[in-house]
Amino acid sequence: MDTVTQIALGAAVGEATLGRKAGWRAPAWGGLCGLLPDLDVLWPFADPVSAFTWHRGYSHSFAVLVLATPVVAWAAARVHPATRPFRRGWLLLAFLALVTHPLLDCFTVYGTQVFLPFSDFPVGWSTIFIIDPMFSAPVMLGVLAALVLSRERGLGHRLNHVGLALGVAWLALTVVIKAHVDRVAGDSLPSTVTRVLTTPAPFNAILWRVVAMTGDGRYLEGYYSLLDPEPRVSYVSRPDGHALLEPIRGEAAVARLMWFSRGFFSGQELGGGKIAITDLRMGFEERFVFSFVVGRREGETVEAAPVRRRPGPDFPAGTWAALGERILGRAAEPACLLPC
Numbered sequence: 001m002d003t004v005t006q007i008a009l010g011a012a013v014g015e016a017t018l019g020r021k022a023g024w025r026a027p028a029w030g031g032l033c034g035l036l037p038d039l040d041v042l043w044p045f046a047d048p049v050s051a052f053t054w055h056r057g058y059s060h061s062f063a064v065l066v067l068a069t070p071v072v073a074w075a076a077a078r079v080h081p082a083t084r085p086f087r088r089g090w091l092l093l094a095f096l097a098l099v100t101h102p103l104l105d106c107f108t109v110y111g112t113q114v115f116l117p118f119s120d121f122p123v124g125w126s127t128i129f130i131i132d133p134m135f136s137a138p139v140m141l142g143v144l145a146a147l148v149l150s151r152e153r154g155l156g157h158r159l160n161h162v163g164l165a166l167g168v169a170w171l172a173l174t175v176v177i178k179a180h181v182d183r184v185a186g187d188s189l190p191s192t193v194t195r196v197l198t199t200p201a202p203f204n205a206i207l208w209r210v211v212a213m214t215g216d217g218r219y220l221e222g223y224y225s226l227l228d229p230e231p232r233v234s235y236v237s238r239p240d241g242h243a244l245l246e247p248i249r250g251e252a253a254v255a256r257l258m259w260f261s262r263g264f265f266s267g268q269e270l271g272g273g274k275i276a277i278t279d280l281r282m283g284f285e286e287r288f289v290f291s292f293v294v295g296r297r298e299g300e301t302v303e304a305a306p307v308r309r310r311p312g313p314d315f316p317a318g319t320w321a322a323l324g325e326r327i328l329g330r331a332a333e334p335a336c337l338l339p340c
Helices: 003-022 025-042 048-054 062-079 081-105 133-148 150-187 242-248 252-260 319-327
Strands: 195-200 207-213 218-225 234-239 265-269 274-279 291-298 301-309
Touching: 003 025, 003 081, 003 133, 003 150, 025 062, 025 081, 025 133, 048 252, 048 291, 048 301, 062 081, 133 150, 150 195, 150 207, 150 218, 207 319, 218 319, 242 252, 242 265, 242 274, 242 291, 242 301, 252 274, 252 291, 252 301, 274 301
Parallel strands: none
Antiparallel strands: 195 207, 207 218, 218 234, 265 274, 274 291, 291 301
16 A cells, blocks of 8 residues: 555554553554555665565565564653553554554555565455555544544544544455456456456546456456446457567566566567566556566567666546546446547
8 A cells, every 4th residue: 555544554553552541652653663664665676676576575574573563662662751651552553553554555466475584475465456545534534533632532542443443344345346346357258268367446446457368378458347337347358478578587587577466467579679578467558557678689589688667657638537437337448448
């Protein structure tokens, strides 16, 4: 999730855990704990692929965060000597505020390596978009209420609980929605499909994007809105470009991107013979967030090239209006957001 939401979640957890005893200090330290795992973006990774695939790595590991818990609790009690009788409370606050950060990230599609160093499997349940107002708003409002109503700590504390409860209820609902979308998508796909991904479209959990790898040089992309007149998905077929990447699939950067994308990737030949690999999970309709130049063509030969991340996608005017229309099930072409 976005960092602002993670700070708010940490603050809400801090308030719920120790707010009655430690006052404003509890949400302040909770918010700090909510921020800490994302500070791995400041680490000087060796190359763009490492920065992409190791974000949400060790800094999001449950084991690492458990080890960090007593350090954070000690620091909080040290900075605020009057709260030292609440050492156990600080321990619980630090643990919950730290661990809920990667746990929330697991609900997105990115892939969070929470089991390092025992397993590097990137967990991504893909039930919410990385920015989801339906989760963020109640959590933020609950924390705000607790801070504004500090003189009426009881009321503010209860409103913070309500905000957290609403956020958790929304997460649970998105799990149910995804199960329904998975069934609809499965009923609309040919039997030749090898793997399927369903993920929410930006900023909502009503419209969902479906990506299916066919195993025969193509991938399918389609959409399903809970407000569509019929429970089915229409697809557009596009080349997956895997053959382009075959000569360099043994290169460390290429192999890691194939693994991290969990098989949802494509290859493209760009101008000047450059070969790129793109993660198909984040973005839509050939406008993807994470794409890397990894090779070049010399005549009939494809060779590895210095890894470079491509610039982010540009979305044409009318994209967000088209998104709104598709959410409401009113798109002229249900298989696409933008003109197919």
